[in-house]
Amino acid sequence: MEEAAADGVTLELLREARETVQSSPLGVINTPMVPWCRTSLPPRTSCNIHIKLENMQRTGSFKIRGVANQFARRQKGGHFVTMSAGNYGKSFAYASRHYGTKGKVVMPETAPASRSTLIQSFGVEVERVPTSCLMNVVNRCVKEEGMTFLHSYDDLDLIAGHASLGMEILEVVPEPDVVVVCCGGGGLLAGVAAAIKLSGSTGTRIYGVEPEGACTMYRSYIEKKPVGMDTKSVASGLAPPFAGSLPYELCQRYVEQIVLVSDEEIRVAVSTLYRSGLVVEASGAAAFAAIVSGKIPDMEGKNVVCILSGGNIGKDELAHFPD
Template sequence: MNLKDIIHNTPLKFSETFSQMVGSSIYLKYENQQKTGSFKVRGAHNKIVTLIKKGAPPAVIASSAGNHAQGVAFAASSLGIKSTIVMPKSTPIAKVAATEEYGAEIVLHGDCYDDAYKKAMDLQAESGAVFIHPFDDEDVIAGQATIGFEILRDLPDVDIVILPAGGGGLLAGVAYYIKQLKPHVKIIGVQSTGADAIVRSFSSSEYVTTEKAATIADGIAVKIPGTMTVSLIQKYVDEMVTVTDGEIAAAILLLLERDKQVVEPAGAASLAAVLSNRLDLADKKAACVLSGGNIDVSFIHKIVEKGLVSRGRQLKLRTVMLDKPGSLEKFASIASKCGANIIMVQHDRLDADLNINEAILHVNFEVSSPKHGKELVQALEQNGYKVTIE
């Protein structure tokens, strides 16, 4: 009831495209279309409403470089509560501006989330504001669980629900809710291979943290997951898997091309797991939660390029050729006959292992498929080029 008439009831739609790709029934839950662009507003709003019911707090404070910041700022403003968000100095200007526009006071501090968190706790102690944790809080978890309610309402015969996990609030909340009503529904959590603390915790049945979290999926790049969330995940989640950054990028690209949806890396992790063919989805109805769509516009072209490489639509290679007039023309003519498009060329004449009349050629090609790329490499090798895929 705390979220009634506040959040969007985001669509849950059958995807013909992705269902055909994996041979099962795939449904997409579009939390990238949620207010503030992600599911985070659910937990933030539920927490602040709960606080108000217990006696209105003077203000709230949070630390975040992304979706939690915007969720808290929006929720607080809509409820007439002052909010302060501490963000790392490295936070993209667009995210700072968006959070500010939702009504928060912004404090830029430190180089990473941990620095921002420490500053937020200092400010909280000074001001008496209530700290809103991004995931390890029962009211926040309960807010995220409303996604589980909507999935069961819109797809009562769902067999599997797949969700991304960083700190674990979304996964823990949805898993707990669904298992209370339909314990036979399988819950699968997804993390990046570069930020897999919950996967390690799940497999070892112990609470595990990691020293680093290196992934393009900044929304789930968490080194220290919640103790409360990990406990719930170990009890109610059936399976945890990881996906690579390349697989995430490929999923983002497919969502852009085939579904016309802008989804951030963390939000695409669930679909990446489906497309990786690591999950047993045969004859099942599976719901993938696309948890957010707040991707930096300046970052999209990098994601698209990485996705094209992962899908075999771009090919990067190097070879050695004679450094004389006509050499590049000959090389390009072979590519042309194969129907490959050269999109980048770089000469290196200074490598110590080169003969005086040689140059290393780094080339990026646009090809139609992995098979097309192999045909191009074979044609170059047949014409005497020693090719190394980069």
Template sequence: MNDDLLRRIPIRDAARRLEGLVRRTPLAPFDLPDARVELRLKLECLQETGAFKARGASNQIALLSERERAAGVVTVSSGNHGKALAWAAQRAGVRATIVMPANAYPNKIAACREFGAEVLLGETRAAAERLCAERVAAGATLVHPYDAERTLQGAGTVGLEIADEWPELEVLVVPCGGGGLLAGSALAIRQTLGRRVLVVGVEPEGAPSMKLSLEQGRAVTLERITTQVQGLCPPGAGCLNTEICGLAVDAVVTLPDEEILAAQRELVLR
């Protein structure tokens, strides 16, 4: 384990910074047929804006310099991060621009606007990335949805809350898109509970960016994305996240869409 990298991003510092800004969400028991397994779910669906993304966005906004605040913030997002950044920026009185692909869900586009953000639509994800880069070149402050130290530090408070509430934890399973939640939570576990906890990332078979990145030892961009699971299919894993996951994550597994969607249905029905 690279101790320098492990210590460089203290997750508990973000937790102190976010106190009173985001919610400490429940760690709820979930009954299984196998009595040997005690399963608990971290209910980030009850978080501000409905997702863990509020943590990273709030941490980013809290750490802006005066110059960065004055310049306003910009990001690319298909939904949850954009909504969270719009919310966090509005609370702090910072201008926000959210660049989204045109095929983003209409309710997510509307939510960003409801929180006062300017929304720009790109015909494709690549076009949205280009529009965002133009705003950054013009002086706006980029708040990356996952591949940024401040973003993953905020997201890591999910793992920290789990470790603090349930120190007997043996296995932590984390969904992975760009890897911010996985990298941050893995850091939180290593900083509190050490190496005895198995940390596993899970991503769709049709968007295995982190699995491929770890296999190749570098962040890769996917040539083809076939999953229909929105929110877990960015074009690639983050560079910083790949480095952290390579050191702090024990395994990344993939699942077919059918199994992911079946699990979603079961959670809704429960």
């Protein structure tokens, strides 16, 4: 079933989704991509790195891209439920308010309370539960309350919407040697990788980055099937309880490798970016952490793209990162 769905991810489908995202009334923007050398980040001379600033995207993260495509293709006026640690939930709530749909976000208890409050401010209900219970609660809402489930990462329309980011990258760097993308459930990684590879950049090496304590896609590669685990990381947005089936299939086709970073490496990355004037959340800084920690092989002399995927971090959270 997943294989057939992966076969259905074509360049034509992704181009159509990009047009939908670009014309969406949700106001998705083509975010800036800047050379590392034009920032105040510590100098790196071994390679040419471009940074894609999705932390400046509408609602503060890349998630609005997939949500724009999902809502455009779903029946308006429905009653939707989803699960999210924050960023998808925020975009989901933003879209729900715009389209006048009812919504509920099931959140892990480990997610910052400030994110629950923000999502509720859009008029969407929030239920906080242990991470292991997320899907049980979603299934209850579907069965007992008649809600429609919108998946936050394992969804064809969502992944196709995220692919718009990959297409934007190619407009600035037509033939990147290396692209580094964070990975939670795998929706962004799958979409970006499919867009780049199907557009003809077959030689580009694409790396996914996961936290050591939430490495579901990494384990899925080892076990050769999507797997789950008890996840825990400072990057709560990269810690869903299982890898997505469709993202796994697409990553198997188009992603070179999944690399792991520690929570401490993520914390240092957030602080380094902040000192340089870039407000990036822990989940959004994972790709950057992998680059500065030397986890990405063979970058010397290469054209590299690093995606900063989100900037939704509050002052209360920043207090837990090193100065």
